[in-house]
Amino acid sequence: MYYDYWGLTKPPFDNVPDPSMYVDCHITMENAIADTRFSIEEGDESIAVIVGNVGLGKTLSIRMVIDSLEKGKYKIALITNLGLTFLQLLREIIGQLTGKLCEGKRKADLLENFNRLLIETINEGKKVLVFIDEANVISQKDLESIRLLTNMQDDSRNLFTIVLAGQLELAKRLENPKFANLFQRIGTYCKLDKIESKDLMIKYVNSRLLLANCTRKIFCDDAYENIWRHSEGGIPRLINKMCKLSLKAGETNELDEINAEVVDQIGRRFQKVTFSAPPKRMPRKRVKKVTKKVVKKEDIQLPVMGNMAVKEKNSEIVLAKEKDERLFAGLRQKVSEVGEELPEVNGFRDVEECFNIQIGESKVNITIPRNVLSEAISFTEEKQINLAGAIATKTLKENPNLTASFFIDPVCVWGEIRDFIMNKIVEMN
16 A cells, blocks of 8 residues: 555545544634534534535534544434435434434424434433534525424523534525524534645644654655645645645655655646636627517528527527527536436426425426326335426426526526425325
């Protein structure tokens, strides 16, 4: 192994949330750990929040808090899979706290079971803690349901504490005036940032080497400048990557030390080749207002030489179609990246059910095929999720205004509609 070559007893720079490799030179992480522990142990808060950009140590912060708590005083649930509806999330929490598979389906029954579990835990002299990582994936509706959970308290104390950790999208939602009721219940609100200076980064690198039982100098003094630069100014995940790959390159080339050139060669491998510089936006041309005109099918001229030479009066139709196809191609790609394949949507006719849902500023009608809700009760959970995803995609196609803004992520909108459909299926049980 590469770390054996350098005389180390274990990998010093693996990007895993290992509390044994924690180094106290990341100031905002230290503050987040301390504040979150206070909210649990002394503050008796119902909600604690940790937010930060990718790669800054949110997951490690959670693990450090859990690892530092006094054993035997808490029952803990740690949720890392957020591709769940609120009811699925509640079942997972109950299952982890009891150590038994929770098969309840009705919301009222699950809430009753959870409340009973809280009271039993308090009577045992313990407290329930729920940690939710990647909480930025939670839909707005499910965030509201989580807020309502915090109403479960007695006259003198909160019956449990929930810790939410997520990317900056979570912060934007929580700080939205619509969620003022939830934001006011947050006891500690911690924001992670990069390692604050190059000197602290050097301490971080050398401390991790010492934790792996390093007995000699490995990185030359000039190497640290390039580690700092290629880690975008102190992102822990990128520091780990630069150091780990540099050690591997040193082993491969039988080097005695890692200098600036080695680190720079590693860093250049990850230089972005797309979106490095946004294209200059052309000034918008003023267009004359024209009267709507019905375009006959035979008038449409297909593009010549790729996308060149489109008949002028049909260009808007062609471009609109291409935009629609690009939007949903991008949507499918994003959904596949989070581990769920989006099914094709075909043949939804003979509508019988119609529901209304509020998405941002828009009210949307969601139509369901005849008998699909009643039939879906007998489906497996995976098939139910696929069905809900298909209906969500169909709804997006029928309501292009939902994703018209450049700043709206179609995956979030799609997920919110999918969760709404899943809840309707569950309510039929």
